[in-house]
Amino acid sequence: MFDALAERIQSTLEKFGRKGRIDKETLEKGLREIKLALLEADVNYKVVSNFISDIREKALGAEVVKGVNPAQQLVKIVHDELVEALGGEEAKLNLKNKPAVILLIGLQGSGKTTTAAKLANFLKKQGKKVLLTSADVYRPAAMLQLKKLGEKIGVPVFLEENEKDAVKISKDALKKTRDENYDVLIIDTAGRLHIDEELLEEARRIREETNPDEVLFVIDAMTGQEAVNIAKAFNDAVGMTGIILTKMDSDSRGGVALSVKGVTGKPIKFAGTGEKIEDFEQFYPDRVASRILGMGDVVSLVEKA
């Protein structure tokens, strides 16, 4: 899939020829290829349409760099736009309060519990005193899962295993965080659908009661077209301050990054790159832009020129 796309972009480049400028007709042909490439990367259809319009304007007005053919230049413009649309620079965690609270939300199976442990480990390594808690009162063995992960990384996990009220657990965990002088509390929540009013209300109440510094929306990098509706619904109903993209170790092209960033305007802060605790990194917009386009070389070629 990856190679096929790289080849196709290459052939688009050839179709453009070396005319020295991007004319309207070749531009439209090129844009069609780029549109298909973005759709194949699972970027949402509407997001693609808007993106292509932006590119059309930029490309028509663009000066042609010497030593670079117009096609290569178009791809460079697309790539730069993508990086920009993905957030430009890497985004950092924003923990102002002491103690600071991080709330994780998202669909079922997106990777919240694993990410909670990864984040805890990441902050622990920065010398922070971290407490984890599980407000998942639904999924079988959800609390035990977090407990085991906590043990593995040596971060305490606050649990109320018989409590059925997720809001109460969160409040009690925050109290413990304050009483025992922790720097950060990370709250793992149950997976929920973005159309499940009752559970969205629960998440909203956890947010109100714990006033988090960061509400991070966790989404699977393999998600398809619905990602925009899902992210938008979570953002509208619960609110979020950032996004974490998991399962980036898959061969998904990760177009979902553009979709969720586009629809929420919230920064993507981290990427999960495996099942192990240490498989966790900053989100790098430029790398992901190249991945979405299934390329790499073209950009550096233009950069060198």
Added chain:
Amino acid sequence: KKTRDALGLSQLSGRNVDESLFEELEERLILADVGVKTTLELIDYLKKEAKRRKIKKSDELLELLKEKIKEMLRTCKGELNLNEKPSVILVLGVNGVGKTTTIGKLAKQLKDKEYSVVLAAADTFRAAAIEQLEVWAERAGVRIVKGQEGTDPAAVVYDAIQSIKAKGEDVLIVDTAGRLHNKERLMREIHKIKKVIGREFPGQPAEILLVLDANTGQNAISQAKAFKEITDVTGIALTKLDGTAKGGIVIAICNDLKVPIKFVGIGEKIEDLRKFDPEEFTEALFSE
């Protein structure tokens, strides 16, 4: 109340057949995760048929599209094969798609049909995966065979087989750890599990179910391809159709790979598993 936000194709009713209609159809199919390749094929087909049959109104064209999709999906309808005693069902899929939950639901359905069912907890990797399956075994009222976290999954399967041999039970369902299809080492592990099963029960596993998440985009094709390549996948279970995702990717998978689709998951509760019904699935795509 959860409602399924479908393709909304009926909004295209009463229109003339022209380029803009085809464009909108393309948009909607892609938005339903039908995938670029299959969408373009479907649009091509519609264009040709519109010309050949001189179709002027959108309704007729939509009817044609619906029929085409149904026809494709009908070829992918399949029943669970439990003809042998014992029958082994091996459940595979990438991380977090709903394997363990689907097994809990399936165990309950089979138990209700008077099968004696045993679950093997062969996800020895993910934290608390064993305990999660244990809860499902309890809910379904079936027996579970498990080992220690971190041990060899094939060894757990072996133990499970010995124990159902001794007790003469009907069905063994094997839960496995989530594995990404692009990770060779994890994919090879499937061979080892399968070999243990085949050695003890020749001809088994009768079913190798691949679980796919309806929220997944075109990567689902890549998943289905890779799992099919490494082993004989006999069916697909498509989960999380209770969300807003249309799961259109199974149309592409059916079209490209011809793997039968056997179940759909429509919730987190034990009763939320249905047989895949091409008519119902297609109607849901086209309804408001």
